[in-house]
Amino acid sequence: MIDISSLPTLPQAAADSGEDVPVHFRLDDASPEAETGSAIGPLHRYRYERKMGDSELAYYLPSRQTGVNDMYLHLGFRAPERIVRRSRVCTVWAILRVRHPMLCARVEMNDLGDVGFIYDAPASPEDAYRDADVHLECRTQSKEELIDAHLNGSRTLSNSRLSYLIISEPPSAQAQLPTPPRTPSPTNRIIEDSFTSGGENGTEYRREYKFLLCTTHFVGDGMALHQFGDDFFALLAGGRPDNELECVLREEWHTRWRVPPGTLSQQRLVGGQTFPRQTHSERHSIITTVTFTTERTQTILRNCKAHGVSISAALFAICNLAWARMGVGGDKTAPTLMYSALNLRPYFSPECARPAPWDSYWYLALGYFHVVLPSFLSSDPALLERTFWLRARQAKEQSIRAARSPLAASRTHEMARERADRAREQGVWVASCSSTRHRSDANSPPKTSVLPQRAKVSSAAFIDLSMLGNLDGIYKHAGFPDAELHTLTTGSRQRHGAMLLLAYTFKDRLRIILGYDSNGFEGDVVNRFSPQAGPPSIFQIGLLNVGKLSEG
Known part of the structure; x- marks a missing residue:
């Protein structure tokens, strides 16, 4: 209103x-009376x-x-x-x-x-x-x-x-x-x-x-x-x-x-692989970054293109194989569930562009999708490279299916409603006011699912990946010749025990950033998984020459 x-x-x-x-x-205004108010x-x-x-x-x-x-x-x-x-x-x-x-x-x-x-x-x-x-x-x-x-x-x-x-x-x-x-x-x-x-x-x-x-x-x-x-x-x-x-x-x-302007279900999502966590009263975020040279970035792109996948899909497979190789507890029969943000801006039709002041691009246009991959590795090291590219293609197929689904908009609305309900009821901070949802639902009949009953399984997510793509398509460096951008780092404040992996290309160089709460995980499990682990890093090996994953 x-x-x-x-x-x-x-x-x-x-x-x-x-x-x-x-x-x-x-500001020198040509019509000072318009601002002093004699006319309006x-x-x-x-x-x-x-x-x-x-x-x-x-x-x-x-x-x-x-x-x-x-x-x-x-x-x-x-x-x-x-x-x-x-x-x-x-x-x-x-x-x-x-x-x-x-x-x-x-x-x-x-x-x-x-x-x-x-x-x-x-x-x-x-x-x-x-x-x-x-x-x-x-x-x-x-x-x-x-x-x-x-x-x-x-x-x-x-x-x-x-x-x-x-x-x-x-x-x-x-x-x-x-x-x-x-x-x-x-x-x-x-x-x-x-x-x-x-x-x-x-x-x-x-x-x-x-x-x-x-x-x-x-x-x-x-x-x-x-x-x-x-x-x-x-x-x-x-x-x-x-x-x-x-x-x-x-x-x-x-x-x-100057003049005022006028029920979609996620029950099929099965996960269960998670990092061992610990409880700590303080949160402390750590950022680790791996930056590839321009030459190595081009090698990675050629390697991925030759196998019909993107760097984003390859990173899903890298995380999957890196976790499987670590062998840190958990049920190895349970798959690895990873989730990532879905950019909804391409869904907005250019013909629907709105006039000022409603033409801002500052709005929240995010959905989410999941990639589920197996958690086991073949006992034959010779098959490791083929396994990697197979899982990268599976990640690509799942990502495309989520982005092109005719139910993408409806699913995004439903997921947003569910997440808002969880935020109201299970927020990290207890508000001074009571939840209105409890009052409004007090006299409502219990909801019965129309889906067939399934055995309860874990839908725990392993890691959150944010694939920003090629940011050189956004930053028009020729448009600001008086400044030379050379470094870009981005992220967000995290909740206790959170972990986020970001990847993007800037100035023709691939960067991978892992941010996590150093007090939220047991032992050195994150250090072993980190893109900086090594030498050589499992991320670098996986993207530059996946066949070497069988070594070491």
């Missing part, structure tokens, strides 16, 4: 640090409200205490100092927050059955800038310190802060790298007129910076996260002078807010 209310403009936000923060940010009266902030969907609720409820699933995106980059001035970064941050209202919304919860988003649209471009400034911080921390603070420190986000941006210049980044002069062009001449060169002979010095975006998972997914990263650097480092970016912010606000 939409509730239009009149609220005062936010006060000027104080600068966090740095001398480059303007005391008064002013006092400025109004339009309020929008909507109830959370089931998928959003399933992510929100467990996050309330410690920020479970809060996402982050780290990008390391080099750029001239003029590109990363706080005022310029804040303008770009404000532009994107105006485009994507979910980043600026807040959550209001009355009880477990009544949770919704509230968004107060900015009353002016200056208002949008001040709000962005409040949610921007400059630091001098390294990549490891930034990520560790997000994963293991106090929670960065909250019900009233669904996104937060950090720009950091580590102390070690003082070693500056000169870059050659840019090719002359009208745009470049404008920039050169606006800024003084920092080096000799027309060169500029590029410093090392870290970009860290923190968002809650219930406002979007990984695809939105990476699309945002590309959009951010296209604006920040695309060659536009500061005054042009300020015009973009004014135009975005005028376009969007």
Whole structure:
């Protein structure tokens, strides 16, 4: 529903640090009366409200205490100092927050059955800038310190802060790298007129910076996260002078807010293989990363293509065989069940594109699918390579079947409802309000399954895999020539005893990241499974030359 209310403009936000923060940010508007109100009266902030969907609720409820699933995106980059001035970064941050209202919304919860988003649209471009400034911080921390603070420190986000941006210049980044002069062009001449060169002979010095975006998972997914990263650097480092970016912010606000805009069952899923876990009062997340060279990445791609599978399918098989080779307890007759996120954005028809301000790509569009593979290995080592590629093809077939199923949309809705119900009843944090579901179901007749009775089996999942694919298809590096992205790390805060394996290609290099709670698993079982285990790593052997899996 939409509730239009009149609220005062936010006060000027104080600068966090740095001398480059303007005391008064002013966008030169061609029609000042339109903002002062002589024609339309006092400025109004339009309020929008909507109830959370089931998928959003399933992510929100467990996050309330410690920020479970809060996402982050780290990008390391080099750029001239003029590109990363706080005022310029804040303008770009404000532009994107105006485009994507979910980043600026807040959550209001009355009880477990009544949770919704509230968004107060900015009353002016200056208002949008001040709000962005409040949610921007400059630091001098390294990549490891930034990520560790997000994963293991106090929670960065909250019900009233669904996104937060950090720009950091580590102390070690003082070693500056000169870059050659840019090719002359009208745009470049404008920039050169606006800024003084920092080096000799027309060169500029590029410093090392870290970009860290923190968002809650219930406002979007990984695809939105990476699309945002590309959009951010296209604006920040695309060659536009500061005054042009300020015009973009004014135009975005005028376009969007100058005038208010108007029973599917999972019983067939059988698992049972799980890592031995232990109970610990504290959670401590650890991130291990394996990065392949460009040459090895190409070798892996050729190897997979020759056998008719993708890297994603191969990784399912690698995890399956790595676990089978470890031989850590459990019933070896039980299969290995792994699950992964299903990107639902391709299902949305381009013809259904919505006008501003409903054209944001920040929304949650995730389903889930499962891959079930056998847990045993052949006693004949010579068959190990054939077994690997067979299971990779099985993983590919199951993934395609899930993505192309005509019931994908219905199944996603049903799974979201089930996950929301579990979040209401079995959340990691006990809410101060009672569950409305118990009250509404008190007088309802018991539900009887129409499916035939089956013997109860374990549906425990072994590991969660997130296959992000080739992110170079999202980041258009040519679109921001003033910055060079060289590092990308992403993930989310995890619950106790959780484990997540991510894989993606960035800058033509394959990266595999394993994040897990180091206090949640027994002994060295995770270290033995880790992509960094070795030498040589079972992941590296499996992808580069699977036949060698029979050795050692």
